[in-house]
Amino acid sequence: MPSIFSHRPESLTEDSLLMFDESVTKFLSTHATEDAMAQWRHDKAVARSLWAEAAKAGFLCLGISEEYGGAGLDFRYEAVFAEAIHRHGLDAFGAPLHNAIVAPYIEAYGTEEQKQRWLPKMAQGELIGAIAMTEPGAGSDLRGIKTNARRDGGDYVINGSKTFITNGQTADLIIVAVKTGEGQQSNAISLVVVETANAPGFSRGRNLDKLGLEAADTSELFFNDMRVPVGNLLGGEEGRGLPQLMQKLPQERLLIALDAIGGIERALTHTIAYVKERKAFGQAIADFQNTQFKLAECKTEANVARVFADHCILRLVNNDLDTTTASMAKYWITDLHNKIVDQCLQLFGGFGYMLEYPI
Numbered sequence: 001m002p003s004i005f006s007h008r009p010e011s012l013t014e015d016s017l018l019m020f021d022e023s024v025t026k027f028l029s030t031h032a033t034e035d036a037m038a039q040w041r042h043d044k045a046v047a048r049s050l051w052a053e054a055a056k057a058g059f060l061c062l063g064i065s066e067e068y069g070g071a072g073l074d075f076r077y078e079a080v081f082a083e084a085i086h087r088h089g090l091d092a093f094g095a096p097l098h099n100a101i102v103a104p105y106i107e108a109y110g111t112e113e114q115k116q117r118w119l120p121k122m123a124q125g126e127l128i129g130a131i132a133m134t135e136p137g138a139g140s141d142l143r144g145i146k147t148n149a150r151r152d153g154g155d156y157v158i159n160g161s162k163t164f165i166t167n168g169q170t171a172d173l174i175i176v177a178v179k180t181g182e183g184q185q186s187n188a189i190s191l192v193v194v195e196t197a198n199a200p201g202f203s204r205g206r207n208l209d210k211l212g213l214e215a216a217d218t219s220e221l222f223f224n225d226m227r228v229p230v231g232n233l234l235g236g237e238e239g240r241g242l243p244q245l246m247q248k249l250p251q252e253r254l255l256i257a258l259d260a261i262g263g264i265e266r267a268l269t270h271t272i273a274y275v276k277e278r279k280a281f282g283q284a285i286a287d288f289q290n291t292q293f294k295l296a297e298c299k300t301e302a303n304v305a306r307v308f309a310d311h312c313i314l315r316l317v318n319n320d321l322d323t324t325t326a327s328m329a330k331y332w333i334t335d336l337h338n339k340i341v342d343q344c345l346q347l348f349g350g351f352g353y354m355l356e357y358p359i
Contacts, residue, residue: 004268004299005306012310017080024084027057032090040215044207045169046093048128054095055125061103068107069120075100075251079258079313086262087269089358092215094130094167098122100255101248102129105175105191109235109244118173118193127195130171132162132221133245142242143184145177147223149192154230156180156192158201158223168219169207172196176223177245180238187239193232201226250326254312257329260337261309264302267337270358271295271344291347298340305333 031053040046054060062077064070071077082096103122107115121127138144147160158178165174174194181188196202205220234244272295275286285291312329315321345352345359352359 004265004272004302006303008306009310009314011314012076017076020077021080021084023057024059024081025088027054027059028084028088028090032088032093037090037215040092044209044214045217046090046215048170050093051095051125051128051170055123060095060099060125061119061123062099064103064107064119064123068115069123070103070107071123075316076313078255082255082258083262083265086259087266089266090215091259091263092213094128094170094216096255096259097131097166098129101252102131102173102175104251105131105234105244105248106193108248109191109240111236113231114193114234122173127173128167128171129173129175130165130167131175131177132165132168133177134162134164136161136163142177142189142245143186145179145189147176147178149178149180149190149228151180151230152227155227156230156233158192158194158226158228160223161205162221163205163219164208165219165221167217168221169204169217174221175234176221177241180241186242189241189245190238191234191241191244192228193234194226194228195232199226199228246323249323250321251316253323253326253330254309254316254321257309257312257326257333260334261305263337264305264333264340267341267344267359268295268298268302271347274357274359275347285347294343294347298343301336302340305336309333 031050058071059081061070062073062081063075066072078096078100081099085091085093085096103119106118118127122129133142135145135147137146147158147162149156149158158176160178162176172195174196176192176194178190178192179188180190194202201224203222203224205222208218208220210218275291276284278285308329312321312326315325341359348357348359351357
């Protein structure tokens with residue numbers, strides 16, 4: 001079925017991007033079958049084997065320099081990858097977080113030794129990344145975090161907890177936001193990288209039950225006098241955590257908006273196919289005027305979202321995307337995602353509430 005999206009900028013439909021999209025789509029069709037995804041939902045985690053296959057196919061660390069084992073591609077390819085995953089229905093796969101959030105922190109802010117140590121293993125799938133900011137009592141207000149790191153010789157001793165951590169059960173390498181200073185000043189927070197295989201005092205809590213994303217291992221993490229070498233302080237300088245986090249917010253927020261674009265495309269593609277096949281009162285549901293009105297409304301709004309998202313992608317590639325615009329995209333496109341899925345569900349009638357129907 002042709003895409004629901006109309007004309008897009010030439011720089012986002014180059015042959016290399018279209019071929020890359022095809023390769024990701026083929027990869028997902030082969031390695032993320034309906035049976036496999038059902039099993040992962042049951043297990044509440046995507047299998048480690050999919051990460052290994054993704055690494056083998058060259059889909060991990062797309063935007064990281066070849067010098068550190070990545071593919072050296074620009075953010076357009078990360079956008080294609082993220083959208084394809086959500087278009088396929090594999091919303092729970094944490095590879096876009098690994099690729100476009102965790103690894104870029106290390107490349108942008110890490111010391112040369114840190115980049116050489118961690119990034120090649122992330123590209124090869126040996127290390128799966130996560131970032132731990134949110135706490136039971138501190139979400140968006142990062143200055144309110146309680147997890148603290150105390151210097152003790154050549155180590156930091158870390159105490160505290162985090163929650164809602166994507167890849168929490170799977171991750172081998174976790175960037176943890178900690179307090180290394182007093183009070184709520186911006187220079188009181190640092191980012192420390194935890195290699196879970198060698199972190200005494202680290203433990204994983206529950207794999208959380210959620211309303212959706214059943215195959216995503218979203219977890220609690222606990223640090224009880226956890227010792228981490230001082231050399232794992234990201235960038236080697238205390239008090240840089242909040243500026244580091246803020247500088248990467250546009251890319252993180254845009255990535256969430258792109259997830260929603262993929263979800264919108266999936267919802268409309270399934271719904272259009274369904275209404276063409278399903279008959280009522282002697283004709284296809286697609287032939288009813290109300291169906292046509294609803295789908296025209298959804299496709300119009302979807303294309304507006306596509307234009308906004310494309311605008312943001314190109315601005316990010318040109319290092320010109322500000323936090324406010326990225327936040328607008330995240331808010332509006334994810335909100336639209338909910339609206340369109342709900343409208344599409346109604347067009348399925350009672351079958352929309354049956355889990356065997358993808359909507």
